[in-house]
Amino acid sequence: MRQVHRLVMRMGKSRFPVLILGETGTGKEVVARAVHNVESRGPFVVVDCSSLAGPLIESELFGYAKGAFTGAHNQKLGLLDAANGGTAFFDEIGELPLEMQMKLLRVLQEKEYRAVGALSQRSSNFRVIAATNRDLAVEVREKRFREDLYYRLNVMRLRLPPLRERREDIPTLVLHFIQRYGNDHQVPDETMAALQSYDWPGNVRELEHTVQQMVAMNSGPWLPTTALSSTITHFESRMNGSTAAAASSSGFPSSAQSIMTLAEIEKRAILQTLEYTKGDRTVAAGLLGIGRTTLYRKLKEYGV
Ligand SMILES: Nc1ncnc2c1ncn2[C@@H]1O[C@H](COP(=O)(O)OP(=O)(O)OP(=O)(O)O)[C@@H](O)[C@H]1O
Ligand SMILES: [Mg+2]
The missing domain is CATH 1.10.8.60 (Helicase, Ruva Protein; domain 3)
Incomplete structure (x- = not known):
């Protein structure tokens, strides 16, 4: 953690993107805020990518213009507008749907975007910090995460060790x-x-x-x-x-x-199911209602 602290200080002084990796609960958001607070310029805006789904994504991120759709009586600013001059923290970036990944990439490259229903481009100057508990390199290999966006985000990387390793x-x-x-x-x-x-x-x-x-x-x-x-x-x-x-x-x-805790319940459910299926992971994943890769990842997380 001393090394993490040193990295946080160094990263905080630059404006390059930071990618924070680590299991659930290791303190990714704590560290993201710490990086931001080193120079604490402007707002720290959390963009929760796991909740950014469906048709509202774009208006959440980019805002919308007056009259963009029924009920849009006034223009609304998006999260990226709010992050202007500060940091946009893309939490759970691994959950971002592929089509949104493409749009985010364009924003990061051009620092410009168009609010829903707007004619002109808007710009916002924000520092990018992203976090995920997924192994993004694997996500890229399995084509669930865009390689170009991965390289964009993976400029400075920080891996938080699980508590059992410290x-x-x-x-x-x-x-x-x-x-x-x-x-x-x-x-x-x-x-x-x-x-x-x-x-x-x-x-x-x-x-x-x-x-x-x-x-x-x-x-x-x-x-x-x-x-x-x-x-x-x-x-x-x-x-x-x-x-x-x-x-x-x-x-x-x-x-x-x-x-x-939910983590304990999850671990128990998985281990009990594996016991029931006599170690057959494909059947266990089916019974648990999760994908086989998710099951493998979780078993790895538990060190099983
Ligand atoms: N070094 C630390 N000192 C004090 N509290 C910590 C530290 N690291 C984490 N925490 C606490 O642990 C909890 C989880 O931290 P945080 O939300 O940053 O984890 P996370 O990695 O973002 O987890 P998730 O992947 O589940 O979102 C928070 O309540 C946070 O305050
Ligand atoms: Mg978090």
Whole structure:
């Protein structure tokens, strides 16, 4: 993360496009804002590419002219207009539909676009930061992402490591979140050890939610391992023999015990389905309603 920090400082001082890669919850948006804040010029506008679907995409991005369609009583500025002088953060860029990729490429090349229903071109001067949890090189190879747009965006690249590859950061993050959400809560060594040995498929976001849950359920000051979600303690006991096995039968209310993050639920669903199909991934993907490549990607993310 020190290296990430150094890169952020260097990237923040230039105006070249930045591409941020990393699993879900690793802090891509946090880093994008940090890059922007180094010089903090102008607005930071988030363009959520995963929600940019359907016929509204263009008017969201480029705005529309008065009278462009029924109900367009006034002209409306788009996200790109709003980013003028600052940064446009294209979040989940890997989700952008192919035809929009072409339009975005044109905008990035010419810095000019036309609002829906407008006759003249508009221009906006913004810095480009894009992020995705997909492997864009693979997306390009499989023709789901335009190669020319990839090269446009991939000028400076930053890869955020998953939390399981930087476990030494976990105590610092835990204390940071306790300061934010807790109330003089203290973390005993064995609880910290359990938090450090868990693999965190949802990365920092999952850790943050776990700390939130732990402090919400405990008046403090100590946060015993029994305050951990059962997924983490089960994981712990599998890793370390029996240390935390008792935790799951500790009389913690079952409703609290059954709280899981979406990442945990997803991982469980996948592993259980694979067990059911005796490891047949094609059948498992079908049962889960996802593509086979998505299943492979997720298994890789979980290190399975
Ligand atoms: N280094 C950090 N210090 C403190 N909080 C962090 C850090 N990294 C991430 N977080 C927190 O973790 C959560 C997830 O971060 P963020 O939204 O940036 O992840 P992301 O990579 O964009 O995830 P996704 O791919 O799911 O959108 C946020 O609540 C953020 O505040
Ligand atoms: Mg994000």
